[in-house]
Amino acid sequence: xxxxxxxxxxxxxxxxxxxxxxxxxxxxxxxxxxxxxxxxxxxxxxxxxxxxxxxxxxxxxxxxxxxxxxxxxxxxxxxxxxxxxxxxxx
Amino acid sequence: xxxxxxxxxxxxxxxxxxxxxxxxxxxxxxxxxxxxxxxxxxxxxxxxxxxxxxxxxxxxxxxxxxxxxxxxxxxxxxxxxxxxxxxxxxxxxxxxxxxxxxxxxxxxxxxxxxxxxxxxxxxxxxxxxxxxxxxxxxxxxxxxxxxxxxxxxxxxxxxxxxxxxxxxxxxxxxxxxxxxxxxxxxxxxxxxxxxxxxxxxxxxxxxxxxxxxxxxxxxxxxxxxxxxxxxxxxxxxxxxxxxxxxxxxxxxxxxxxxxxxxxxxxxxxxxxxxxxxxxxxxxxxxxxxxxxxxxxxxxxxxxxxxxxxxxxxxxxxxxxxxxxxxxxxxxxxxxxxxxxxxxxxxxxxxxxxxxxxxxxxxxxxxxxxxxxxxxxxxxxxxxxxxxxxxxxxxxxxxxxxxxxxxxxxxxxxxx
Numbered sequence: 001x002x003x004x005x006x007x008x009x010x011x012x013x014x015x016x017x018x019x020x021x022x023x024x025x026x027x028x029x030x031x032x033x034x035x036x037x038x039x040x041x042x043x044x045x046x047x048x049x050x051x052x053x054x055x056x057x058x059x060x061x062x063x064x065x066x067x068x069x070x071x072x073x074x075x076x077x078x079x080x081x082x083x084x085x086x087x088x089x090x
Numbered sequence: 091x092x093x094x095x096x097x098x099x100x101x102x103x104x105x106x107x108x109x110x111x112x113x114x115x116x117x118x119x120x121x122x123x124x125x126x127x128x129x130x131x132x133x134x135x136x137x138x139x140x141x142x143x144x145x146x147x148x149x150x151x152x153x154x155x156x157x158x159x160x161x162x163x164x165x166x167x168x169x170x171x172x173x174x175x176x177x178x179x180x181x182x183x184x185x186x187x188x189x190x191x192x193x194x195x196x197x198x199x200x201x202x203x204x205x206x207x208x209x210x211x212x213x214x215x216x217x218x219x220x221x222x223x224x225x226x227x228x229x230x231x232x233x234x235x236x237x238x239x240x241x242x243x244x245x246x247x248x249x250x251x252x253x254x255x256x257x258x259x260x261x262x263x264x265x266x267x268x269x270x271x272x273x274x275x276x277x278x279x280x281x282x283x284x285x286x287x288x289x290x291x292x293x294x295x296x297x298x299x300x301x302x303x304x305x306x307x308x309x310x311x312x313x314x315x316x317x318x319x320x321x322x323x324x325x326x327x328x329x330x331x332x333x334x335x336x337x338x339x340x341x342x343x344x345x346x347x348x349x350x351x352x353x354x355x356x357x358x359x360x361x362x363x364x365x366x367x368x369x370x371x372x373x374x375x376x377x378x379x380x381x382x383x384x385x386x387x388x389x390x391x392x393x394x395x396x397x398x399x400x401x402x403x404x405x406x407x408x409x410x411x412x413x414x415x416x417x418x419x420x421x422x423x424x425x426x427x428x429x430x431x432x433x434x435x436x437x438x439x440x441x442x443x444x445x446x447x448x449x450x451x452x453x454x455x456x457x458x459x460x461x462x463x464x465x466x467x468x469x470x471x472x473x474x475x476x477x478x479x480x481x482x483x484x485x486x487x488x489x490x491x492x493x494x495x496x497x498x499x500x501x502x503x504x505x
Binding site: 002004030038040041042043045046048049051054057063064065066067074076077078 | 152153154155170171172186187189206252254255256258281306307345347348349350476477
């Protein structure tokens with residue numbers, strides 16, 4: 001059974017998330033992010049907006065979500081821990 | 091008796107008749123002649139420079155999540171993290187990262203949380219439907235046998251459900267669900283105007299619709315006509331123009347990470363002399379086309395976009411070969427004919443003197459002398475350094491020494 005370690009990283013923009021993961025990649029055998037906008041999409045969930053409950057859908061009454069302005073990404077490591085990512089978690 | 095005079099069916103080193111390649115290919119040559127690395131995912135066979143080896147010794151897979159893939163019997167199988175999704179008589183699925191944005195319990199629900207009913211007279215519940223799920227090959231995902239049921243049989247107008255979880259942007263999305271109906275029709279929608287036609291489904295079928303959400307808050311939806319009942323499970327909302335294998339959710343969006351499949355080592359590459367050119371014989375199997383983006387078959391590179399050999403189908407679905415040396419694109423040539431659905435054997439050849447792309451139908455794109463890239467030290471299958479994935483099944487691939495165009499075409503016809 002594999003040990004799955006998930007690190008949730010928060011920032012105000014996708015660019016800021018990318019820069020943080022580039023910095024966290026220094027000295028690592030496999031980078032979390034590189035170049036201008038590439039993420040290791042085999043291990044990093046691409047940046048997505050954080051949401052909070054919004055007004056009900058006018059057509060169906062179902063709950064909706066609205067962005068909070070914060071961007072998130074998750075780094076998921078299999079059988080591996082990363083102290084740098086752990087320290088970056090908000 | 092001296093070695094030289096010994097009589098044997100198997101010539102040994104030192105005999106005048108010793109020809110190891112002939113022996114190898116005559117006896118057990120499932121790989122193609124000159125193949126330095128061969129992976130036959132369809133038949134679970136792998137070899138490097140003429141020596142059989144295990145999948146894990148030939149290729150390394152990184153993917154931080156599980157992966158479902160349907161077998162030849164239609165039954166989905168589960169693959170653990172960092173394990174290639176490969177099934178005999180199917181092949182390997184190599185795809186990009188996909189998030190199912192639905193946030194309900196789309197597999198094994200225990201309540202209707204995250205599923206909101208609308209319509210007067212309809213009744214939403216959780217019921218056991220194990221036999222029908224098994225008949226559809228879903229028993230290894232929907233392990234509890236429980237599904238959602240919307241009974242709209244007593245209603246006089248349309249009913250339906252909204253799944254929690256929104257698109258979050260207005261890029262094209264595909265909503266899908268496994269659904270069966272009783273006594274009426276139903277459809278799937280992206281809330282709420284993007285919907286496929288109402289229809290009946292006697293057994294669980296994957297019903298899907300693709301479109302552009304009218305705003306970021308839109309999600310997946312099912313509509314059930316008056317008088318009908320729908321049983322449904324594994325609803326999925328993905329930012330794609332096509333469906334990908336199911337992604338189970340448990341109260342939150344869930345991501346299936348990209349499959350990064352690379353050669354486990356590269357010593358074989360230079361040993362086979364492939365730095366000065368080579369060929370690739372490939373059988374992809376496309377379940378969907380028209381993605382509008384490049385879909386990589388393989389890429390040899392130095393780890394950057396500055397030196398590479400990449401075979402792919404381009405944004406117009408045309409098989410193409412791209413060679414970049416020293417940051418300068420040497421060739422970017424595509425067939426005039428696009429691939430369609432199903433198995434599409436393709437052959438690619440390249441060298442300093444030129445090369446080709448050829449398909450089974452005999453369509454050819456050739457090119458003349460180029461500068462070859464140096465420092466090739468990485469082989470990716472089904473993905474590129476730029477992040478373009480195959481998003482399809484790969485049945486087999488042979489990375490070979492030089493193969494003449496005519497031989498490549500002959501292989502494509504018979505593969």
